[in-house]
Amino acid sequence: MADKVEFELVSPEKLLKSQPVDMVVVPGSEGDFGVLAGHSPMISTVRPGVIDVYEGDRIVDRVFVAGGFAEVTEARCTVLAEEAVALTDLDRAAVEKQIKDLSEDLDDSKSDAERAAAESKLAVARAKLDALTQTSAH
Numbered sequence: 001m002a003d004k005v006e007f008e009l010v011s012p013e014k015l016l017k018s019q020p021v022d023m024v025v026v027p028g029s030e031g032d033f034g035v036l037a038g039h040s041p042m043i044s045t046v047r048p049g050v051i052d053v054y055e056g057d058r059i060v061d062r063v064f065v066a067g068g069f070a071e072v073t074e075a076r077c078t079v080l081a082e083e084a085v086a087l088t089d090l091d092r093a094a095v096e097k098q099i100k101d102l103s104e105d106l107d108d109s110k111s112d113a114e115r116a117a118a119e120s121k122l123a124v125a126r127a128k129l130d131a132l133t134q135t136s137a138h
Contacts (some may be wrong), residue, residue: 003037006076007053009063011084017063023054024068024077035077042072046079048127050087050134062087064131066124083124092132098125 004020025034027049044066053061066083102125106118 005035005037007035008076009051009065009084010078010080012082015079016084017053017061021053021060022056025054026077026079027053027065028070035072038074039072039077041074044070044072046070046081048124050131051079064090064128066127087131090132091126092129095125095128095132099116099129099130111116 004022005024007017007019007021007024008015009017023034023036025032026044027047029045029047033044046065048066049064051063051065052059053063064085064087065079065081068079068081070080073077079081099122102118102122106122107117109115110120
């Protein structure tokens, strides 16, 4: 397939990626979805997980995102991520420590708002660990 789809990954700070790719697989809130050139337009929320970027039939880049939104057109897939980090840049020991610390914060939370904030951060940290575990299993 000669047609490419323009993949853009944007964090609150800056444009992280803008490149033509054969396919991108995004962790949507309703499940993972692949985007090829000519895809039907759509908007989806993005759950914490890994975006896989394909050249041909192989993955050339994997990026952990902590949630956000994806907009798809026939020619472009734009992901607006709350947080994005290359999977290779995640440190398992640091993520495990973060989970331990956040679990303690959750136990120590005094209000519903504190509890909700800690649960949200903990869910993202656990998704990072899941992404690392899945990567090591491949």
